[in-house]
Amino acid sequence: xxxxxxxxxxxxxxxxxxQISSVFSNPTDPHPPPLDLLVTELAGVSxxxxxxxxxxxxxxGLMLKAFAMRLFHLGLSSHLVSDMTTPPISSPDLLIxxxxxxxxxxxxxxxxVAKAAGAKVVLITAQPExxxxxxxxxxxxxxxAQTMASDGGGATEKGERPLLPMGSVYEGALFVLFEMVVxxxxxxxxxxxESKRCRHTNLE
Numbered sequence: 001x002x003x004x005x006x007x008x009x010x011x012x013x014x015x016x017x018x019q020i021s022s023v024f025s026n027p028t029d030p031h032p033p034p035l036d037l038l039v040t041e042l043a044g045v046s047x048x049x050x051x052x053x054x055x056x057x058x059x060x061g062l063m064l065k066a067f068a069m070r071l072f073h074l075g076l077s078s079h080l081v082s083d084m085t086t087p088p089i090s091s092p093d094l095l096i097x098x099x100x101x102x103x104x105x106x107x108x109x110x111x112x113v114a115k116a117a118g119a120k121v122v123l124i125t126a127q128p129e130x131x132x133x134x135x136x137x138x139x140x141x142x143x144x145a146q147t148m149a150s151d152g153g154g155a156t157e158k159g160e161r162p163l164l165p166m167g168s169v170y171e172g173a174l175f176v177l178f179e180m181v182v183x184x185x186x187x188x189x190x191x192x193x194e195s196k197r198c199r200h201t202n203l204e
Contacts (some may be wrong), residue, residue: 021176
């Protein structure tokens with residue numbers, strides 16, 4: 001029984017990881033590869049001594065919170081839009097916002113304010129052609145993954161229960177993308193594992 005359970009876990013985990021990994025095999029033209037775009041923009045933030053602000057809603061927001069933490073560990077001045085200690089955004093700064101289905105009223109509003117303040121706005125989305133948030137973006141980071149806008153209401157062609165429902169593919173792809181960015185950005189910035197660890201909180 002224990003072996004069967006381990007086999008099931010191994011099978012399900014492989015299927016989930018493969019489904020998320022396949023996202024990065026999809027073309028993103030005419031938009032640049034998401035990894036290159038984010039590493040370039042964040043390296044620019046570090047180079048000019050600016051700040052990076054991050055915003056997303058729901059599970060997308062959780063992925064961005066995790067990303068904000070690692071950016072701080074890399075030595076960037078990173079802030080979550082919803083935090084009480086978030087400073088005002090201005091022209092040298094960068095806002096990274098996520099709207100997987102293309103638009104949320106709150107994300108629209110945040111991007112609009114950042115753009116009006118002169119900041120750069122990078123919008124991460126799976127719907128670059130139809131999303132309402134795109135009009136506020138300086139650059140579009142296209143992650144071609146399934147979201148709630150494209151999951152067909154949860155039904156599959158064979159009527160099977162989907163392994164990753166609603167926006168889980170997109171959200172999982174965000175986590176993987178951000179881990180790739182942290183790895184490559186650390187290389188660009190010359191950050192060692194020790195320098196990252198020394199910025200981790202000791203108030204735990």
